[in-house]
Amino acid sequence: MGTVETPTLTLAPGATLWRGKLDVEAQRALLGEVLARVDAAPFYRPRMPKSDAPFSVEETNFGPLGWYSDKSGYRYVEAHPATGKPWPAIPPLLLALWEDTTGYGAPPECCLVNLYRGAAKMGLHQDRDEQALDAPVLSVSLGDAALFRIGGTTRKGPTRSVKLVSGDVLTFGGPARLAFHGIDRVLEGTSALIPGGGRINLTLRRVRPK
DSSP states (O other), X not given: OOBOOOOEEEEETTEEEETTOBOHHHHHHHHHXXXXXXXXXXXXXXXOTTTOOBOSSEEEEESSOEEEEETTEEEEESBOTTTOSBOOOOOHHHHHHHHHHHOXXXXXXXXXXXXXXXXXXXXXXXXXXXXXXXXXXXXXXXXXEEEEEEOOSSTTSOOEEXXXXXXXXXXXXXXXXXXXXXXXXXXXXXXXXXXXXXXXXXXXXXXXOO
């Protein structure tokens, strides 16, 4: 699969980081799978609930369900908001990675794809729109490095910051499943992997109970 056996780093109880889990060849192969699917399900800019302000990141999804945000709130939907078509399938490499790292007895149902360019960032938040909170979240970094921040289950609790680079894989579940986390900033120009630059983050989630 192009994965590398590397030591793990525990960021918090339940949050594990595999440094360089995907080698360069695997990163390129995965990026090719992602960009092919983006042709069918193009990036769009979601909007914040209530304020209707646009996100600084662009998004799309793969899998049976896609995470979506607009003025009416956060939710999972079965079709792309612009094309009206079902989301493309999750790349097999990511499904294999899910089995390899999570040990969860059911496949992910959503792969949220975030594209960070320029000053794009993601404020501290919880992934709590899923019913299957017993399933961990799996995150894969491609492209430019980013400063990732993770805390506890309260917004005002202490946090830890770590730099994520292309090929890094992170899981958080158990006591860290509802940890607040976000991206403080992307370090532009630290990778030449993505055409046009930037960072792509792939987040796999199980939405419904197995």
